[in-house]
Amino acid sequence: MSFQIPRGTQDILPGEVEKWQYVEQLARDICRRYNYQEIRTPIFEHTELFLRGVGDSTDIVQKEMYTFEDRGGRSITLRPEGTAAVVRSFVENKMYGQPNQPVKLYYIGPMFRYERPQAGRFRQFVQFGVEALGSNDPAIDAEVIALAMNVYQSLGLKKLKLVINSLGDVESRKAHRQALIDHFQGRITELCEDCQARLEKNPMRILDCKKDRDHELMATAPSILDYLNEESRTYFAKVQTYLTKLGIRFEVDPRLVRGLDYYNHTAFEIMSEAEGFGAITTLCGGGRYNGLVQEIGGPETAGIGFALSIERLLAALQAEGILLPISARIDCYVVALGEKAKEEAVSLVHALRQAGITAEKDYQDRKVKAQLKAADRLQAQYVAILGDDELEKQIINVKNMKTGEQTEVPLASFVQYVKNALV
């Protein structure tokens, strides 16, 4: 019997995992600079949270959730995204009462969606996301967008497009909703079944339909920007002013509606424009969700955030031919020949490691030549060779692999020698 990995998931093996570590560390460092703190919430939550939080007219809730009953008969769902869970935790832990507002949080972890797998689309993927809760200042919208752009740009990505839109406040959306109903109603049967259901529940979702994207009614649909009230218009204008001040280029796209129900005011996506990136070009998506905290049972609180997947980020790096500065080199390989020397090598690599040096030795009882080859494969900076004769004399030969220079070093000062040589 043989086993295969489930569709839409992947093993991240040594050689590849270093890229993940690099990118995740970079994201953490950038969050530190912007003063966002990490939050870790469970991989699964009660299903009701996502019905409420993500919205029951969304594709995620309708078609993509990994939902099951646990042994206690409760409906549990593997998290399809991070925002609902962060807001749940924000409310549950009464973070709205903390003296430091807004509460600025970030997370990195796996999310699960039962989607049709294809390039850039997985069933388990890792999102890095941030959420800023408790501020209605358009400057925080600009900050969140700047943070996302900063992550990509620090990695050297250039072919990026930032698209923004405003979904307005409740009043603006109500007006737009009616206009959409009027627009689609007469010919709704020309659209897919999902869109027909969306007309009543959430007509804005129609604009996000993957099937009917090219239908002529889509291009002529009323634009939300024409329905923004004064307050929403002013808010959106301020966000744009701040972005311009920060030197962040953007396009306004009134068709950007996003796939989750909780958004209002600012919505944005970052796409890759690299050639050969593939059909799915969205790298990052986010926006403002001012009603969500209340929806989840907390006090009225503003919120904005984004999430991006590491999978798509790495794909963008590959499409732009960017190599990350990752080194898998080890510092020192200890080659031993002879029984006594082999025994001593066990202690020597231990001592090196205790001193903070990356060290390796042979465990396959290989001949000297094969040990040297292994050291070569690991790109050891120094190779220390110990035979029974050297051991007798309490010395060891240390070779600098870059210069070829060999030095006879007293065993007693071997660790210190390597340590000094490495600086």
Ligand code: HAM
């Ligand atoms: P989302 O647009 O559903 O938003 O997902 C955000 C990002 O997650 C996407 O832009 C993409 O990079 C990645 N992503 C989504 N689905 C997949 C998949 N199947 N495979 C690989 N990557 C994927 C959210 O999840 C919101 N919670 C974002 C947010 C945070 N809004 C406010 N705060």
